[in-house]
Amino acid sequence: MQIRLPEFPPYVAVVLWLMSAPLHAALDIEIFGGGATQIPIAIVPFAAEEKLTQSITPVVAADLQRSGLFRMIEPAGLAPHEPIEVVYSEWINRGAGALVIGSTTLLPGGQVALRVRLLDVAKQVQLATYIETVPAGQLRAAAHRIADMIYEKLTGDVGVFSTRIAYVVKEGKRYALQVADADGFNAQPVIEYTEPIISPAWSPDGKQLAYVSFENKKPVVYIQTLATRARKAVANFKGSNSAPAWSPDGKRLAVVLSLMGGSQIFLINADGGGLQRLSQSSGIDTEPSFSPDGQSIIFTSDRGGSPQIYRMQISGRASGTAERLTFEGSYNVSPHYSPDGKSFTFVHRNGDRFNVATQDVATRQVQLLTDSKFDESPSFAPNGRIILYATEVKGRGILSAVSSDGKTRQQLSTQAGDVREPAWGPLPRLQ
Protein backbone atom coordinates (compact mmCIF):
# COMPACT_ATOMS: atom_id res chain seq x y z
CA MET A 1 0.00 0.00 0.00
CA GLN A 2 1.56 3.25 -1.09
CA ILE A 3 0.60 6.71 -0.08
CA ARG A 4 1.76 9.42 -2.40
CA LEU A 5 1.42 12.77 -0.75
CA PRO A 6 1.31 15.47 -3.38
CA GLU A 7 4.80 16.83 -2.88
CA PHE A 8 5.88 16.03 -6.38
CA PRO A 9 9.49 16.45 -7.40
CA PRO A 10 9.92 19.13 -10.06
CA TYR A 11 10.09 16.85 -13.10
CA VAL A 12 6.87 15.10 -12.13
CA ALA A 13 5.25 18.49 -11.64
CA VAL A 14 6.18 19.36 -15.21
CA VAL A 15 4.56 16.16 -16.48
CA LEU A 16 1.38 16.97 -14.57
CA TRP A 17 1.36 20.49 -15.96
CA LEU A 18 1.60 19.09 -19.46
CA MET A 19 -1.24 16.70 -18.71
CA SER A 20 -3.41 19.57 -17.71
CA ALA A 21 -2.33 21.92 -20.48
CA PRO A 22 -5.26 23.72 -22.10
CA LEU A 23 -4.98 21.77 -25.35
CA HIS A 24 -6.52 18.71 -23.83
CA ALA A 25 -9.35 18.34 -21.34
CA ALA A 26 -8.96 15.87 -18.51
CA LEU A 27 -12.69 15.22 -18.85
CA ASP A 28 -14.34 14.89 -22.23
CA ILE A 29 -17.87 16.30 -22.32
CA GLU A 30 -20.70 15.30 -24.64
CA ILE A 31 -24.04 17.06 -24.67
CA PHE A 32 -27.42 15.48 -25.29
CA GLY A 33 -30.83 16.96 -25.68
CA GLY A 34 -31.58 20.63 -25.25
CA GLY A 35 -34.28 22.84 -23.90
CA ALA A 36 -37.37 23.40 -25.96
CA THR A 37 -36.73 27.11 -26.20
CA GLN A 38 -33.08 27.91 -26.75
CA ILE A 39 -31.78 31.44 -27.04
CA PRO A 40 -30.20 31.98 -30.48
CA ILE A 41 -26.90 33.75 -29.93
CA ALA A 42 -24.08 34.72 -32.29
CA ILE A 43 -20.53 35.07 -30.97
CA VAL A 44 -18.12 36.86 -33.29
CA PRO A 45 -14.43 36.05 -32.79
CA PHE A 46 -12.87 39.00 -31.00
CA ALA A 47 -10.48 41.33 -32.78
CA ALA A 48 -6.87 40.03 -32.60
CA GLU A 49 -8.03 36.95 -30.71
CA GLU A 50 -6.07 34.72 -33.05
CA LYS A 51 -2.84 36.24 -31.74
CA LEU A 52 -3.47 35.03 -28.21
CA THR A 53 -2.09 31.84 -26.69
CA GLN A 54 -5.65 30.93 -25.72
CA SER A 55 -8.71 31.87 -27.79
CA ILE A 56 -11.66 33.16 -25.85
CA THR A 57 -14.78 32.91 -28.00
CA PRO A 58 -14.59 29.10 -28.45
CA VAL A 59 -14.52 28.70 -24.67
CA VAL A 60 -17.49 31.06 -24.26
CA ALA A 61 -19.44 29.27 -26.97
CA ALA A 62 -18.71 25.85 -25.47
CA ASP A 63 -19.85 27.04 -22.03
CA LEU A 64 -23.12 28.40 -23.32
CA GLN A 65 -23.79 25.33 -25.45
CA ARG A 66 -23.17 22.99 -22.52
CA SER A 67 -25.93 24.67 -20.57
CA GLY A 68 -28.42 23.49 -23.18
CA LEU A 69 -30.11 26.91 -23.12
CA PHE A 70 -28.40 28.46 -26.12
CA ARG A 71 -28.23 27.77 -29.85
CA MET A 72 -25.16 29.07 -31.66
CA ILE A 73 -25.72 31.22 -34.77
CA GLU A 74 -22.79 31.33 -37.21
CA PRO A 75 -21.44 34.85 -37.96
CA ALA A 76 -21.05 33.72 -41.60
CA GLY A 77 -18.89 36.49 -42.94
CA LEU A 78 -19.84 39.26 -40.53
CA ALA A 79 -17.09 40.52 -38.22
CA PRO A 80 -18.04 43.57 -36.16
CA HIS A 81 -15.87 44.25 -33.09
CA GLU A 82 -17.41 47.53 -31.91
CA PRO A 83 -21.11 48.41 -31.54
CA ILE A 84 -20.82 51.04 -34.22
CA GLU A 85 -19.89 48.31 -36.71
CA VAL A 86 -23.05 46.28 -36.06
CA VAL A 87 -25.78 46.23 -38.72
CA TYR A 88 -28.66 44.78 -36.71
CA SER A 89 -30.80 43.83 -39.70
CA GLU A 90 -28.07 41.44 -40.86
CA TRP A 91 -28.23 39.64 -37.52
CA ILE A 92 -32.00 39.54 -37.49
CA ASN A 93 -31.78 37.86 -40.90
CA ARG A 94 -29.52 35.21 -39.40
CA GLY A 95 -32.02 34.51 -36.65
CA ALA A 96 -29.85 35.80 -33.81
CA GLY A 97 -31.53 37.12 -30.70
CA ALA A 98 -28.30 38.14 -28.99
CA LEU A 99 -24.88 39.10 -30.27
CA VAL A 100 -21.47 39.01 -28.58
CA ILE A 101 -18.62 41.11 -30.00
CA GLY A 102 -15.28 42.27 -28.64
CA SER A 103 -11.62 42.98 -29.02
CA THR A 104 -8.37 41.89 -27.44
CA THR A 105 -5.13 43.83 -27.14
CA LEU A 106 -1.77 42.38 -26.23
CA LEU A 107 -0.01 44.63 -23.72
CA PRO A 108 3.67 44.75 -22.84
CA GLY A 109 4.43 42.30 -20.05
CA GLY A 110 2.13 39.59 -21.44
CA GLN A 111 -1.14 41.05 -20.18
CA VAL A 112 -4.22 41.06 -22.39
CA ALA A 113 -6.83 43.83 -22.41
CA LEU A 114 -10.34 42.54 -23.13
CA ARG A 115 -13.40 44.49 -24.11
CA VAL A 116 -16.59 42.53 -24.73
CA ARG A 117 -20.17 43.60 -25.36
CA LEU A 118 -23.45 41.72 -25.25
CA LEU A 119 -26.09 43.20 -27.55
CA ASP A 120 -29.83 42.65 -27.87
CA VAL A 121 -30.47 42.28 -31.60
CA ALA A 122 -34.19 43.04 -31.59
CA LYS A 123 -33.98 46.03 -29.27
CA GLN A 124 -30.65 47.13 -30.70
CA VAL A 125 -29.24 47.95 -27.31
CA GLN A 126 -26.19 46.96 -25.31
CA LEU A 127 -27.12 44.67 -22.45
CA ALA A 128 -23.75 44.26 -20.76
CA THR A 129 -20.09 45.12 -21.05
CA TYR A 130 -17.03 43.24 -19.85
CA ILE A 131 -13.78 45.14 -19.60
CA GLU A 132 -10.75 43.57 -17.97
CA THR A 133 -7.01 43.21 -18.29
CA VAL A 134 -5.71 39.76 -17.41
CA PRO A 135 -2.41 37.88 -17.53
CA ALA A 136 -2.18 35.51 -20.53
CA GLY A 137 -2.44 32.52 -18.18
CA GLN A 138 -5.88 33.70 -17.05
CA LEU A 139 -7.54 33.85 -20.45
CA ARG A 140 -9.68 30.73 -19.94
CA ALA A 141 -10.85 32.07 -16.58
CA ALA A 142 -11.77 35.37 -18.24
CA ALA A 143 -13.69 33.49 -20.94
CA HIS A 144 -15.71 31.70 -18.25
CA ARG A 145 -16.51 35.01 -16.57
CA ILE A 146 -17.71 36.39 -19.90
CA ALA A 147 -19.92 33.32 -20.35
CA ASP A 148 -21.30 33.83 -16.82
CA MET A 149 -22.15 37.44 -17.65
CA ILE A 150 -23.97 36.44 -20.86
CA TYR A 151 -25.81 33.61 -19.13
CA GLU A 152 -26.97 35.80 -16.27
CA LYS A 153 -28.14 38.65 -18.47
CA LEU A 154 -30.10 36.42 -20.83
CA THR A 155 -31.53 33.77 -18.46
CA GLY A 156 -31.78 35.64 -15.19
CA ASP A 157 -29.92 32.82 -13.42
CA VAL A 158 -26.45 32.79 -11.89
CA GLY A 159 -23.84 31.25 -14.21
CA VAL A 160 -21.63 28.40 -13.01
CA PHE A 161 -19.01 28.47 -15.74
CA SER A 162 -16.33 29.75 -13.34
CA THR A 163 -16.84 26.94 -10.86
CA ARG A 164 -14.90 23.72 -10.36
CA ILE A 165 -15.83 20.13 -9.77
CA ALA A 166 -14.10 17.47 -7.67
CA TYR A 167 -14.24 13.78 -8.53
CA VAL A 168 -12.35 10.53 -8.05
CA VAL A 169 -10.66 8.67 -10.90
CA LYS A 170 -9.88 4.98 -10.49
CA GLU A 171 -7.34 3.51 -12.86
CA GLY A 172 -6.25 -0.04 -12.10
CA LYS A 173 -5.33 -0.01 -8.43
CA ARG A 174 -4.81 3.76 -8.24
CA TYR A 175 -7.33 6.26 -6.98
CA ALA A 176 -6.92 9.98 -7.57
CA LEU A 177 -9.06 12.77 -6.15
CA GLN A 178 -8.95 15.61 -8.70
CA VAL A 179 -10.36 19.09 -9.12
CA ALA A 180 -11.10 20.44 -12.62
CA ASP A 181 -12.84 23.45 -14.12
CA ALA A 182 -16.53 22.85 -14.73
CA ASP A 183 -15.70 22.34 -18.43
CA GLY A 184 -13.28 19.53 -17.63
CA PHE A 185 -10.06 21.46 -18.23
CA ASN A 186 -7.16 22.18 -15.86
CA ALA A 187 -7.48 19.02 -13.79
CA GLN A 188 -5.31 19.19 -10.69
CA PRO A 189 -4.59 16.26 -8.42
CA VAL A 190 -5.60 16.70 -4.80
CA ILE A 191 -4.41 13.35 -3.49
CA GLU A 192 -3.60 9.93 -4.94
CA TYR A 193 -3.46 6.50 -3.29
CA THR A 194 -3.59 2.83 -3.93
CA GLU A 195 -6.53 2.70 -1.53
CA PRO A 196 -10.03 4.05 -2.21
CA ILE A 197 -11.14 7.65 -1.75
CA ILE A 198 -14.85 8.50 -1.53
CA SER A 199 -17.27 11.26 -0.55
CA PRO A 200 -15.42 14.49 -1.43
CA ALA A 201 -17.17 17.56 -0.01
CA TRP A 202 -16.31 21.20 -0.72
CA SER A 203 -16.02 23.73 2.09
CA PRO A 204 -18.45 26.61 1.48
CA ASP A 205 -15.56 28.96 0.66
CA GLY A 206 -14.15 26.56 -1.92
CA LYS A 207 -10.72 26.46 -0.29
CA GLN A 208 -10.86 23.01 1.25
CA LEU A 209 -12.08 19.54 0.44
CA ALA A 210 -13.17 16.98 3.00
CA TYR A 211 -12.98 13.36 1.84
CA VAL A 212 -12.91 9.79 3.13
CA SER A 213 -9.71 7.80 2.64
CA PHE A 214 -9.11 4.10 3.24
CA GLU A 215 -5.32 4.40 3.45
CA ASN A 216 -5.40 3.21 7.08
CA LYS A 217 -7.42 0.07 6.20
CA LYS A 218 -10.53 1.79 7.56
CA PRO A 219 -12.45 4.88 6.54
CA VAL A 220 -11.10 8.16 7.97
CA VAL A 221 -12.33 11.70 7.19
CA TYR A 222 -9.65 14.19 6.11
CA ILE A 223 -9.81 17.92 5.37
CA GLN A 224 -7.28 19.18 2.84
CA THR A 225 -6.51 22.80 1.94
CA LEU A 226 -6.30 22.99 -1.85
CA ALA A 227 -3.77 25.79 -2.19
CA THR A 228 -1.22 24.35 0.26
CA ARG A 229 -2.08 20.64 0.06
CA ALA A 230 -1.85 20.53 3.84
CA ARG A 231 -4.32 18.12 5.35
CA LYS A 232 -5.44 16.74 8.69
CA ALA A 233 -7.61 13.87 9.81
CA VAL A 234 -10.70 15.55 11.24
CA ALA A 235 -12.47 12.31 12.20
CA ASN A 236 -10.31 9.28 12.95
CA PHE A 237 -12.18 7.66 15.81
CA LYS A 238 -12.33 3.97 16.62
CA GLY A 239 -14.42 2.27 13.96
CA SER A 240 -15.52 3.88 10.72
CA ASN A 241 -15.60 7.61 9.92
CA SER A 242 -17.35 8.83 6.77
CA ALA A 243 -19.94 10.94 4.90
CA PRO A 244 -18.58 14.44 5.65
CA ALA A 245 -20.95 17.38 5.03
CA TRP A 246 -20.02 21.01 5.74
CA SER A 247 -22.33 23.38 7.60
CA PRO A 248 -23.11 26.47 5.47
CA ASP A 249 -20.94 28.67 7.71
CA GLY A 250 -17.98 26.37 7.14
CA LYS A 251 -17.31 25.96 10.87
CA ARG A 252 -18.58 22.43 11.41
CA LEU A 253 -19.10 19.18 9.61
CA ALA A 254 -21.65 16.47 10.01
CA VAL A 255 -19.96 13.06 9.87
CA VAL A 256 -21.05 9.45 10.30
CA LEU A 257 -19.21 7.47 12.98
CA SER A 258 -19.49 3.92 14.23
CA LEU A 259 -17.76 5.03 17.42
CA MET A 260 -20.87 4.54 19.55
CA GLY A 261 -22.24 1.57 17.71
CA GLY A 262 -24.00 1.26 14.39
CA SER A 263 -23.61 4.19 11.98
CA GLN A 264 -24.76 7.45 13.50
CA ILE A 265 -24.55 11.13 12.57
CA PHE A 266 -22.37 13.47 14.64
CA LEU A 267 -21.38 17.13 14.46
CA ILE A 268 -17.72 18.05 14.73
CA ASN A 269 -15.83 21.33 14.47
CA ALA A 270 -13.66 21.81 11.39
CA ASP A 271 -10.60 21.60 13.66
CA GLY A 272 -11.67 18.19 14.91
CA GLY A 273 -12.94 19.21 18.34
CA GLY A 274 -16.39 19.54 19.83
CA LEU A 275 -17.85 16.14 18.97
CA GLN A 276 -21.63 16.09 19.42
CA ARG A 277 -24.05 13.30 18.59
CA LEU A 278 -26.98 14.26 16.35
CA SER A 279 -28.91 11.13 15.45
CA GLN A 280 -30.24 8.66 17.97
CA SER A 281 -31.47 5.53 16.34
CA SER A 282 -30.51 1.91 16.60
CA GLY A 283 -30.39 1.63 12.85
CA ILE A 284 -28.29 3.19 10.12
CA ASP A 285 -28.27 7.00 9.88
CA THR A 286 -25.96 8.34 7.19
CA GLU A 287 -25.44 10.73 4.26
CA PRO A 288 -26.25 14.01 6.04
CA SER A 289 -26.77 17.20 3.99
CA PHE A 290 -27.26 20.64 5.57
CA SER A 291 -30.11 22.96 4.63
CA PRO A 292 -28.84 26.30 3.27
CA ASP A 293 -29.87 28.05 6.50
CA GLY A 294 -27.87 25.56 8.51
CA GLN A 295 -30.81 24.75 10.79
CA SER A 296 -31.56 21.22 9.67
CA ILE A 297 -30.12 18.22 7.89
CA ILE A 298 -31.64 15.69 5.58
CA PHE A 299 -30.16 12.21 5.76
CA THR A 300 -30.65 8.55 4.91
CA SER A 301 -32.01 6.28 7.62
CA ASP A 302 -33.35 2.76 7.78
CA ARG A 303 -34.98 3.29 11.18
CA GLY A 304 -38.34 2.55 9.54
CA GLY A 305 -37.17 -0.77 8.09
CA SER A 306 -35.90 0.36 4.70
CA PRO A 307 -33.53 3.17 3.68
CA GLN A 308 -35.54 6.40 3.32
CA ILE A 309 -34.82 10.12 3.57
CA TYR A 310 -35.52 12.01 6.77
CA ARG A 311 -35.11 15.59 8.00
CA MET A 312 -34.02 16.70 11.45
CA GLN A 313 -33.60 20.09 13.10
CA ILE A 314 -30.15 20.35 14.57
CA SER A 315 -30.70 23.05 17.13
CA GLY A 316 -33.56 24.32 19.18
CA ARG A 317 -36.38 22.50 20.85
CA ALA A 318 -37.32 20.31 17.93
CA SER A 319 -33.80 19.01 17.46
CA GLY A 320 -33.33 15.27 17.45
CA THR A 321 -36.75 14.26 16.19
CA ALA A 322 -36.66 13.11 12.58
CA GLU A 323 -39.42 13.52 10.04
CA ARG A 324 -39.66 11.10 7.13
CA LEU A 325 -39.73 12.75 3.69
CA THR A 326 -39.80 9.93 1.11
CA PHE A 327 -42.62 7.44 0.81
CA GLU A 328 -42.36 5.99 -2.68
CA GLY A 329 -40.58 2.68 -3.02
CA SER A 330 -38.32 0.88 -0.59
CA TYR A 331 -34.96 2.52 -1.29
CA ASN A 332 -34.40 6.29 -1.29
CA VAL A 333 -30.87 7.41 -0.43
CA SER A 334 -28.10 9.97 -0.97
CA PRO A 335 -30.03 13.22 -0.41
CA HIS A 336 -28.55 16.65 -1.20
CA TYR A 337 -30.36 19.95 -0.65
CA SER A 338 -30.72 22.39 -3.53
CA PRO A 339 -28.95 25.75 -3.03
CA ASP A 340 -32.28 27.47 -2.32
CA GLY A 341 -33.38 24.78 0.10
CA LYS A 342 -36.70 24.25 -1.67
CA SER A 343 -35.94 20.79 -3.02
CA PHE A 344 -33.45 17.99 -2.74
CA THR A 345 -31.99 15.49 -5.13
CA PHE A 346 -31.61 11.81 -4.23
CA VAL A 347 -31.32 8.29 -5.62
CA HIS A 348 -34.49 6.25 -5.99
CA ARG A 349 -34.41 2.52 -6.64
CA ASN A 350 -37.10 1.07 -8.86
CA GLY A 351 -36.73 -2.67 -9.32
CA ASP A 352 -33.06 -3.08 -10.18
CA ARG A 353 -32.57 0.46 -11.47
CA PHE A 354 -31.06 3.26 -9.41
CA ASN A 355 -32.09 6.68 -10.73
CA VAL A 356 -31.61 10.33 -9.84
CA ALA A 357 -34.73 12.18 -8.71
CA THR A 358 -35.68 15.44 -7.09
CA GLN A 359 -38.37 16.10 -4.50
CA ASP A 360 -39.99 19.42 -3.71
CA VAL A 361 -39.78 19.97 0.05
CA ALA A 362 -43.11 21.76 0.36
CA THR A 363 -45.27 19.72 -2.01
CA ARG A 364 -43.44 16.38 -1.64
CA GLN A 365 -43.72 15.99 -5.41
CA VAL A 366 -41.08 13.70 -6.92
CA GLN A 367 -39.57 14.00 -10.39
CA LEU A 368 -37.42 11.27 -11.87
CA LEU A 369 -34.61 12.77 -13.93
CA THR A 370 -32.78 9.76 -15.34
CA ASP A 371 -33.64 6.41 -16.79
CA SER A 372 -30.24 4.71 -16.68
CA LYS A 373 -29.47 1.81 -14.34
CA PHE A 374 -26.73 2.66 -11.88
CA ASP A 375 -26.87 6.31 -10.93
CA GLU A 376 -25.34 7.49 -7.67
CA SER A 377 -24.04 10.51 -5.72
CA PRO A 378 -26.24 13.30 -7.15
CA SER A 379 -25.59 16.90 -6.13
CA PHE A 380 -26.63 20.34 -7.36
CA ALA A 381 -24.57 22.95 -9.17
CA PRO A 382 -24.48 26.12 -7.05
CA ASN A 383 -27.16 27.78 -9.21
CA GLY A 384 -29.54 24.88 -8.61
CA ARG A 385 -30.07 24.38 -12.35
CA ILE A 386 -27.94 21.29 -12.95
CA ILE A 387 -27.52 18.03 -11.09
CA LEU A 388 -24.20 16.22 -11.35
CA TYR A 389 -24.04 12.49 -10.64
CA ALA A 390 -22.05 9.35 -11.30
CA THR A 391 -23.25 6.60 -13.59
CA GLU A 392 -22.09 3.73 -15.76
CA VAL A 393 -22.08 3.46 -19.52
CA LYS A 394 -20.95 0.21 -21.13
CA GLY A 395 -19.33 -0.89 -17.90
CA ARG A 396 -17.29 2.27 -17.44
CA GLY A 397 -17.80 4.78 -14.67
CA ILE A 398 -18.55 8.27 -15.97
CA LEU A 399 -20.08 11.47 -14.64
CA SER A 400 -23.29 12.88 -15.99
CA ALA A 401 -25.04 16.20 -15.53
CA VAL A 402 -28.74 16.70 -16.11
CA SER A 403 -30.57 20.01 -16.09
CA SER A 404 -33.04 20.28 -13.24
CA ASP A 405 -35.93 20.14 -15.73
CA GLY A 406 -34.53 16.87 -17.07
CA LYS A 407 -34.15 18.10 -20.65
CA THR A 408 -30.42 18.52 -21.22
CA ARG A 409 -27.75 16.02 -20.34
CA GLN A 410 -23.98 16.00 -20.47
CA GLN A 411 -21.62 13.10 -20.05
CA LEU A 412 -18.17 13.68 -18.62
CA SER A 413 -15.66 10.88 -19.00
CA THR A 414 -11.93 10.38 -18.67
CA GLN A 415 -9.83 8.89 -21.42
CA ALA A 416 -8.87 5.97 -19.18
CA GLY A 417 -10.24 4.58 -15.96
CA ASP A 418 -13.51 5.17 -14.13
CA VAL A 419 -14.77 8.47 -12.78
CA ARG A 420 -17.01 8.59 -9.73
CA GLU A 421 -17.93 10.53 -6.59
CA PRO A 422 -18.47 13.98 -8.13
CA ALA A 423 -18.95 17.13 -6.07
CA TRP A 424 -19.71 20.51 -7.58
CA GLY A 425 -17.73 23.37 -6.02
CA PRO A 426 -19.22 26.66 -4.81
CA LEU A 427 -19.50 29.93 -6.70
CA PRO A 428 -16.22 31.81 -6.63
CA ARG A 429 -16.17 34.51 -4.01
CA LEU A 430 -14.92 38.00 -4.63
CA GLN A 431 -11.27 38.13 -3.58
Add this chain to the structure above:
Amino acid sequence: MKKIFAVLLISLLSACASKSTQPTAEVEDKSVGSSRSSESSPTTGAVPNLNPLTDPNNILSKRSVYFDFDSYVVKDEYRSLVQAHAQYLRDNGNARVLLQGNADERGSREYNLALGQRRADSVKNAMTLSGAKESQIESVSLGEEKPRGLGHDEASWAENRRTDIRYQGE
Protein backbone atom coordinates in the same frame (compact mmCIF):
# COMPACT_ATOMS: atom_id res chain seq x y z
CA MET B 1 -21.60 -32.85 17.24
CA LYS B 2 -19.08 -30.99 15.18
CA LYS B 3 -19.52 -28.04 17.53
CA ILE B 4 -18.78 -30.09 20.66
CA PHE B 5 -15.78 -31.67 19.00
CA ALA B 6 -14.49 -28.24 18.07
CA VAL B 7 -15.04 -26.87 21.54
CA LEU B 8 -13.24 -29.83 23.10
CA LEU B 9 -10.32 -29.45 20.78
CA ILE B 10 -10.13 -25.74 21.39
CA SER B 11 -10.02 -26.42 25.13
CA LEU B 12 -7.27 -28.92 24.60
CA LEU B 13 -5.36 -26.52 22.41
CA SER B 14 -5.61 -23.76 24.95
CA ALA B 15 -4.36 -26.14 27.59
CA CYS B 16 -1.12 -26.39 25.74
CA ALA B 17 1.49 -24.02 27.08
CA SER B 18 3.08 -23.55 23.72
CA LYS B 19 1.58 -21.08 21.27
CA SER B 20 2.05 -23.39 18.36
CA THR B 21 0.15 -26.49 17.39
CA GLN B 22 1.46 -29.49 15.59
CA PRO B 23 -0.08 -30.72 12.38
CA THR B 24 -1.11 -34.33 12.39
CA ALA B 25 -1.55 -36.85 9.69
CA GLU B 26 -5.05 -37.73 10.75
CA VAL B 27 -7.02 -34.55 10.32
CA GLU B 28 -10.62 -35.70 9.93
CA ASP B 29 -12.15 -32.33 9.37
CA LYS B 30 -10.51 -29.36 7.73
CA SER B 31 -12.19 -26.96 10.12
CA VAL B 32 -10.56 -28.31 13.24
CA GLY B 33 -6.94 -28.31 14.25
CA SER B 34 -4.60 -30.67 15.94
CA SER B 35 -5.91 -33.66 17.83
CA ARG B 36 -2.77 -34.10 19.85
CA SER B 37 -3.45 -33.78 23.52
CA SER B 38 0.12 -33.99 24.73
CA GLU B 39 1.91 -30.77 25.47
CA SER B 40 5.34 -32.15 24.92
CA SER B 41 7.55 -30.31 22.48
CA PRO B 42 8.41 -31.94 19.21
CA THR B 43 11.66 -33.81 18.90
CA THR B 44 14.46 -31.56 17.82
CA GLY B 45 14.16 -30.47 14.20
CA ALA B 46 11.39 -32.94 13.39
CA VAL B 47 8.38 -30.64 13.15
CA PRO B 48 8.49 -26.81 12.87
CA ASN B 49 6.41 -24.58 15.14
CA LEU B 50 3.43 -23.10 13.33
CA ASN B 51 1.52 -19.93 14.00
CA PRO B 52 -2.06 -21.08 14.57
CA LEU B 53 -3.31 -17.94 12.90
CA THR B 54 -1.77 -18.93 9.61
CA ASP B 55 -1.68 -22.71 9.91
CA PRO B 56 -3.97 -23.90 7.13
CA ASN B 57 -5.02 -26.84 9.29
CA ASN B 58 -6.17 -24.52 12.03
CA ILE B 59 -9.60 -22.94 12.01
CA LEU B 60 -7.93 -19.68 13.00
CA SER B 61 -6.46 -19.37 9.54
CA LYS B 62 -10.00 -19.02 8.23
CA ARG B 63 -10.74 -15.33 8.31
CA SER B 64 -13.96 -14.63 6.45
CA VAL B 65 -17.58 -14.76 7.58
CA TYR B 66 -20.15 -14.61 4.76
CA PHE B 67 -23.64 -13.18 4.97
CA ASP B 68 -26.93 -13.68 3.18
CA PHE B 69 -28.46 -10.95 1.02
CA ASP B 70 -29.65 -7.96 3.05
CA SER B 71 -28.52 -9.68 6.23
CA TYR B 72 -25.93 -9.14 8.93
CA VAL B 73 -26.71 -12.18 11.04
CA VAL B 74 -23.80 -14.56 11.68
CA LYS B 75 -25.00 -17.87 10.30
CA ASP B 76 -24.65 -21.12 12.27
CA GLU B 77 -21.98 -22.44 9.93
CA TYR B 78 -19.65 -19.63 11.03
CA ARG B 79 -20.28 -19.81 14.75
CA SER B 80 -17.35 -22.12 15.49
CA LEU B 81 -15.02 -19.95 13.45
CA VAL B 82 -16.04 -16.85 15.37
CA GLN B 83 -15.74 -18.64 18.68
CA ALA B 84 -12.28 -19.94 17.81
CA HIS B 85 -11.07 -16.41 17.19
CA ALA B 86 -12.75 -15.18 20.35
CA GLN B 87 -10.98 -17.92 22.27
CA TYR B 88 -7.66 -16.93 20.73
CA LEU B 89 -8.23 -13.36 21.84
CA ARG B 90 -9.08 -14.50 25.34
CA ASP B 91 -5.86 -16.52 25.48
CA ASN B 92 -3.69 -13.82 23.98
CA GLY B 93 -4.43 -10.61 25.82
CA ASN B 94 -2.08 -8.58 23.64
CA ALA B 95 -3.65 -9.70 20.40
CA ARG B 96 -5.73 -7.17 18.51
CA VAL B 97 -8.08 -7.75 15.61
CA LEU B 98 -9.47 -5.49 12.93
CA LEU B 99 -12.84 -6.68 11.62
CA GLN B 100 -13.52 -5.31 8.14
CA GLY B 101 -17.12 -5.55 6.96
CA ASN B 102 -18.00 -5.47 3.26
CA ALA B 103 -21.12 -5.07 1.13
CA ASP B 104 -21.90 -5.82 -2.49
CA GLU B 105 -21.74 -3.02 -5.05
CA ARG B 106 -25.43 -2.26 -5.53
CA GLY B 107 -26.60 1.14 -4.32
CA SER B 108 -25.15 4.11 -2.49
CA ARG B 109 -21.49 3.90 -1.41
CA GLU B 110 -22.08 5.50 1.98
CA TYR B 111 -25.13 3.36 2.70
CA ASN B 112 -23.10 0.29 1.73
CA LEU B 113 -20.39 1.48 4.09
CA ALA B 114 -22.98 1.40 6.86
CA LEU B 115 -24.18 -2.08 5.80
CA GLY B 116 -20.61 -3.34 5.91
CA GLN B 117 -20.29 -1.79 9.37
CA ARG B 118 -23.30 -3.82 10.52
CA ARG B 119 -21.62 -7.00 9.36
CA ALA B 120 -18.39 -6.13 11.16
CA ASP B 121 -20.29 -5.21 14.33
CA SER B 122 -22.17 -8.48 14.18
CA VAL B 123 -18.98 -10.50 14.28
CA LYS B 124 -17.61 -8.25 17.02
CA ASN B 125 -20.72 -8.82 19.12
CA ALA B 126 -20.46 -12.57 18.63
CA MET B 127 -16.82 -12.45 19.73
CA THR B 128 -17.43 -10.39 22.84
CA LEU B 129 -20.34 -12.63 23.76
CA SER B 130 -17.84 -15.49 23.58
CA GLY B 131 -15.59 -13.71 26.01
CA ALA B 132 -13.21 -11.61 23.92
CA LYS B 133 -12.55 -8.11 25.27
CA GLU B 134 -14.06 -5.11 23.50
CA SER B 135 -10.70 -3.36 23.74
CA GLN B 136 -9.09 -6.03 21.58
CA ILE B 137 -11.47 -5.57 18.69
CA GLU B 138 -12.02 -2.72 16.23
CA SER B 139 -14.87 -3.16 13.77
CA VAL B 140 -14.78 -1.04 10.62
CA SER B 141 -16.28 -1.08 7.17
CA LEU B 142 -14.86 -1.07 3.66
CA GLY B 143 -18.32 -0.88 2.16
CA GLU B 144 -18.26 -1.78 -1.53
CA GLU B 145 -14.81 -0.28 -2.04
CA LYS B 146 -12.58 -3.36 -1.77
CA PRO B 147 -14.51 -6.17 -3.43
CA ARG B 148 -13.04 -9.63 -3.72
CA GLY B 149 -15.59 -10.80 -6.26
CA LEU B 150 -15.11 -8.52 -9.24
CA GLY B 151 -18.03 -9.60 -11.44
CA HIS B 152 -21.46 -7.99 -11.56
CA ASP B 153 -23.43 -11.10 -10.77
CA GLU B 154 -24.85 -12.90 -7.79
CA ALA B 155 -21.72 -15.02 -7.30
CA SER B 156 -19.54 -11.92 -6.94
CA TRP B 157 -22.09 -10.16 -4.76
CA ALA B 158 -22.26 -13.16 -2.44
CA GLU B 159 -18.44 -13.19 -2.18
CA ASN B 160 -18.52 -9.55 -1.14
CA ARG B 161 -21.14 -9.85 1.60
CA ARG B 162 -18.42 -10.62 4.10
CA THR B 163 -16.51 -9.68 7.23
CA ASP B 164 -12.77 -10.33 7.31
CA ILE B 165 -10.77 -10.91 10.48
CA ARG B 166 -7.30 -9.37 10.44
CA TYR B 167 -4.83 -9.54 13.29
CA GLN B 168 -2.62 -6.61 14.13
CA GLY B 169 0.88 -7.10 12.79
CA GLU B 170 -0.20 -9.04 9.75
